Amino acid sequence: MTHSTVIIGFGFIGKAHYDCLTRLGIPVTGIVDQPTEQLEAFVAARGLRLYSDWQEAISDPDVQVIHNCTPNALHQVINSAAIEAGKHIFSEKPLGIDAQETAQQWRLAQRSAVKHAVNFTYRGYPLVHELRALIQQGTLGDIRFIKGHYLQDWLLFPTDYSWRLHANREETRAVADIGSHLVDLARFVTGLNPRSVYASFETVYEERYLPAGQVKAFEVSEASSETYPVFTEDQASLLIDFGTAKANFEVSQVAAGHKNDLFIEVFGTRGSARWHQERPEELQLGFRDQPNQTIVKSNLLAPTAQPFMHYPAGHPEGYPDAMSNVIRTFHESLSGGASPFATFEDGHIAAQVIEAAVQSQQSKAAVELSESAVAS
Ligand code: SOE
Secondary structure, X not given: OOOOEEXXXXXXXXXXXXXXXXXXXXXXXXXXXXXXXXXXXXXXXXXXXXXXXXHHHHOOOOOOEEEEOOOHHHHHHHHHHHXXXXXXXXXXXXXXXXXXXXXXXXXXXXXXXXXXXXXXXHHHOHHHHHHHHHHHHOOOOOEEEEEEXXXXXXXXXXXXXXXXXXXXXXXXXXXXXXXXXXXXXXHHHHOOOOOEEEEEEEOOOOXXXXXXXXXXXXXXXXXXXXXXXXXXXXXXXXXXXXXXXXXXXXXXXXOOOOOOEEEEEEEEOOOEEEEEOOOOOEEEEEOOOOOOEEEEOOOOOOOOOHHHOOOOOOOOOOHHHHHHHHHHHHHHHOOOXXXXXXXXXXXXXXXXXXXXXXXXXXXXXXXXXXXXHHHO
């Protein structure tokens, strides 16, 4: 059974959701965004409704599912209203701008019958599920160390522009935008939960240049000579205590040459495993007492990984496929499907790590997470 779905926010990520939903045959019935000529033509050509605001979409009785693709500061208010209106909600990450916002949403979600998800896209790759299965089977032994990075260079120059750069002092940027993925990925594959965080942030450019004209996501735009202040971090180092395993993570949006370089390596007492988002169909295993191996996507993957591949071995699948896998597992759950996707609880735990990182940066000491993050 499919559920009629509205996308709120139709920028880069909203359009990506639209593509995934369309591919999955899930009926998108409407969109909420500023009514430009281009958007009006887009909805008219597809017979979609263009809502004047998000409140109108959420109060529409014909809508069953909301995809919230708005900027971070709007996640809480829209997600909460959707839950209160009894709509299933698939939210972009981070779930909120701080752990208070995410705790409130997680509490609301627990009291409601609606399904809730946060778009931690990297859970949607078959080799990530393979890594999780190998760890669960004990192939790597006891997990003792996790090393990871998420490095990008799209904000390397002070003339590079994104709405994310206007985040206020209370928000984080690189850590919330991409560090949150790394934290979620580590939790997902190892099953371990973060306990404390030691962090060091750096803002390379405290002042940047406004763009001269309209900006398109991920396109280099011309800069004006007008400057604006930047309050959030361009890069960060995080030491996270996952209880029986320690983790060392690097996060940067100004790392020259790195595009969407998400990497994780998990070290156990019997072996290690490495996965690299830009080579998503390979998983490298390392051993001391047998030859190292590279596992590639094929129908020999674990049964839990196979539903995440849709083409035969040697036919590469990537980011849009992973995102559509995550969206698919969420929509399947509306009819009883049980494949794991990130829920508001996972979004809240990621937010607690981010908040602890901010506090650690300020206090220059490790910060413990509250009990609720380590309980599950
Ligand atoms: C930009 O940094 C971005 O699109 C993130 O917002 C996404 O979450 C990540 O998957 C790719 O990079």
